[in-house]
Amino acid sequence: MNDISSRELFLYLEGEVTKRRSAEIEQHLEACQACRERLQRRREMLESLAEPDEELEGVDLVEGVRRLVEEQGKQPAKKRRKLPAVSVRIGLLLVALAGAVALWFATAEKDEFRIKSASPAVHEQDRWVGVRAFKIGKGEKPDPLAGRVGRGDFLLFAYTNQGEKPFPCMMILAVGADRRVHWFYPAYTSEGTDPCSIPIEGNVTGAELLEKIRHDFAPGPLYIYGLFTRKPLKVSEVEALIKGIEPGQRIPLKDSAQHVLETAVSP
Amino acid sequence: MGADKVIPFPGRKALQQGNKPLGELGDDELMLLARGGVKEAFDTLVRRHQAGVLRVAGKMLGRASLARDVAQSTFLEIYRFLPNYHATGRFRRFLYKVLLNQCRTARRSAKQVLKMQARLFQEPQENSDMPDERIIARERRRELERLLFKLSKKLREVLVLRFAGGLSYGEIGEVLDLPAGTVKSRLFAGLEKLRRLMKGKNI
Numbered sequence: 228m229n230d231i232s233s234r235e236l237f238l239y240l241e242g243e244v245t246k247r248r249s250a251e252i253e254q255h256l257e258a259c260q261a262c263r264e265r266l267q268r269r270r271e272m273l274e275s276l277a278e279p280d281e282e283l284e285g286v287d288l289v290e291g292v293r294r295l296v297e298e299q300g301k302q303p304a305k306k307r308r309k310l311p312a313v314s315v316r317i318g319l320l321l322v323a324l325a326g327a328v329a330l331w332f333a334t335a336e337k338d339e340f341r342i343k344s345a346s347p348a349v350h351e352q353d354r355w356v357g358v359r360a361f362k363i364g365k366g367e368k369p370d371p372l373a374g375r376v377g378r379g380d381f382l383l384f385a386y387t388n389q390g391e392k393p394f395p396c397m398m399i400l401a402v403g404a405d406r407r408v409h410w411f412y413p414a415y416t417s418e419g420t421d422p423c424s425i426p427i428e429g430n431v432t433g434a435e436l437l438e439k440i441r442h443d444f445a446p447g448p449l450y451i452y453g454l455f456t457r458k459p460l461k462v463s464e465v466e467a468l469i470k471g472i473e474p475g476q477r478i479p480l481k482d483s484a485q486h487v488l489e490t491a492v493s494p
Numbered sequence: 495m496g497a498d499k500v501i502p503f504p505g506r507k508a509l510q511q512g513n514k515p516l517g518e519l520g521d522d523e524l525m526l527l528a529r530g531g532v533k534e535a536f537d538t539l540v541r542r543h544q545a546g547v548l549r550v551a552g553k554m555l556g557r558a559s560l561a562r563d564v565a566q567s568t569f570l571e572i573y574r575f576l577p578n579y580h581a582t583g584r585f586r587r588f589l590y591k592v593l594l595n596q597c598r599t600a601r602r603s604a605k606q607v608l609k610m611q612a613r614l615f616q617e618p619q620e621n622s623d624m625p626d627e628r629i630i631a632r633e634r635r636r637e638l639e640r641l642l643f644k645l646s647k648k649l650r651e652v653l654v655l656r657f658a659g660g661l662s663y664g665e666i667g668e669v670l671d672l673p674a675g676t677v678k679s680r681l682f683a684g685l686e687k688l689r690r691l692m693k694g695k696n697i
Contacts, residue, residue, distance in 0.1 A: 237685045243678070272689065275635045276657035282558035283548045289537050291562075292569040296536070299570060319530060414578045425580055436580075 231255060231262055236269050324363065324439065350477075352484035355390030358399055358453030360488055363439055372490050376449065381439040384411060386427065386453060393429030394455035394484060398465060399436075402474040403492070404447030408466050411440050415462050423459040446494040450475040453486040517542075521585035529576045540569050543586070547593055549658040554597040554651070556639055564600050568593045587668040590659055594651065594669060641691045649684035656681055 231239070231252055238244050239252050256263050361369040362380040369383055376382070384399055399411040413422035428434055454465065460480075468478050477485055516524065516538040527535035547568060551561035571592050579588075642650050655666045663674045663681075670677070 233689060234682055234686060237682055241681075269685075269689065271634070272638065272685075272692065273657055275631070275638045276553070276653060277549070277660070278631070278635050279545070279549045279658075280552040280558045280561070280635075281632065283552050283561060286544070286548055286562060287541075288544045288548075288562070288566055288569065289540050291566045292540050292573075293533070293537070295566055295570045296573050322526065322530060412580075422578075426582060426584075428582070438577075 230259065231265075233265070233269075236262075236266050240266070240270060240273060324369070325435075350484065352390065352455075352482075353486065355388070356394065356453065356455045356484040357387040357486045358451065358488065359385045359387075359433070360451055360490075361385075372488065374490055375493060376444070376490050377493050378444060378446065379441065381441045382411065383439050384436045385433045386436065387432045388427055388429055388434070388455065389432065393431075394457060395426060395429070396424035396456045396459045397427045398424045398454040398456075398460065398462075399451065400454070400465070401442070401444070401449055401451045402469060403445045403449050404474075405445040406474060407445065408469055409442040409444065410462060412436065413462065414438075414440075421461045421463050423461055424454075424456060426459075427455075444492040446492050448474065449490050449492050451488040451490065452478065453488075454478060454480070455484040456480065457482050520583075522581035522583060525576065525579050525585065526581060528573070529579070536573060539572075539585075543589055544569075546659050547589070550590065550593060550654055551597060553639060553642060553654040553658045554594070555600060556643065560600060564593070564596045568596045571596065584668065586661070587665050590655060590661060590665070590669045594655075638688070638692070641688060644691055645684055645687055649680055649687065652677055652680040653684045653688070 235244065235252070239249065244252065256266060360372045361383040362372055362376050363369050363383065364377050364380050386397060386399075388394055388397070397412065401409045401411070403409065412425045415422055454460075465478065468480065472478065475487055475489060477487070516527075516532075516535055519527070519535075519538075521539060521542070524535040524539045528539065544565065547565045548561060551564045551568075552558060555561045555564060568589070572589060575592075642653065645653070651670060652666060655661045655669060656663075661669065663677045666672070666677045667674045672680075
């Protein structure tokens, strides 16, 4: 056997050769001191790449990060202005509520969740996706929207993403009677930012999204869109498309699947 | 059609685990608790990932003090992102993506680059208390760091994330928005080039 190439020695160190080839290499290394030395030099090189600077060894960032967070870390509260102020108590309440929703999902009848009916008007891809919205009113108990949502209600979502080729990206937004676009996923509450679709799991039914979100909707009809796409879209791109359609109409996007929930906001 | 499954819900999981120590919770669960105001949860995340973050920042920037600042600001960015974080089991990829962006921003400052180069090309300080083996290892590492900057950014980032950060090919692909095959080819091209540079220096 000839000497092992340099590239193959690296592949061997990275465990990227087949078992059979690995055994051949080991056999050769036993007999060839030159290759053993070459391997050792490469191993040392990889170890050096992984070594930290001695000035950084054992450095603890916790205190420094805490200080920075106290001085400059207030932005999250501003960004998520519709969410309640963050505190341990509310955080735990959120967790408890989320748990309640999870339990609710687990016990719900499966066929309650939409795999859209086969109407000729429905795009083929739309059959395999869906969003489901839940409202949390004063009772703090999540309920299905059932055609009506209160102005102060928080909303929670779950999605289904099935079919032979599930979608990797999703957005959830609502268009109100005043034609304002309200964003749920991605979160979009800061002017000057332009966030993208969120990544989602494939082959899931009723996958729960984490946050409960409240917006100030105008009374009247409200259309909630679940928009499933192959590539991430920017908020600005989708808003531009929505300007050209009537609320509730399909967003003109190729290779997308959409689910529109029609509801109404109580005055 | 694939089998139905329900994504594990971190909040519920964290709740079920009751009094489980924070150190035993996953990254997503800690992020959720941190969002709920549990400061110790975020401290635990920092403690868990700081060594890797510092190693990567150190190799990307070549200066310990700058690396430390960048590592801290990375965690600050993660904290600021708490309200928008989606728990999909990809915390590490998200963390290193933010870190790499922070490193790129820091490196764009010409002043910092000049300082960094001055530090890299300066003669190492002798430390008589240090054993010979450690001095040799330190010199080898410093020379390697200097040679790393002779690689293109594309190759350097892959090498640093793999060996200093310990990320898998898939994770690197997600951090850099590359297919795993491209990550691999860049990795081995980078290693070969670095090896040739080292050979030229008789290291």
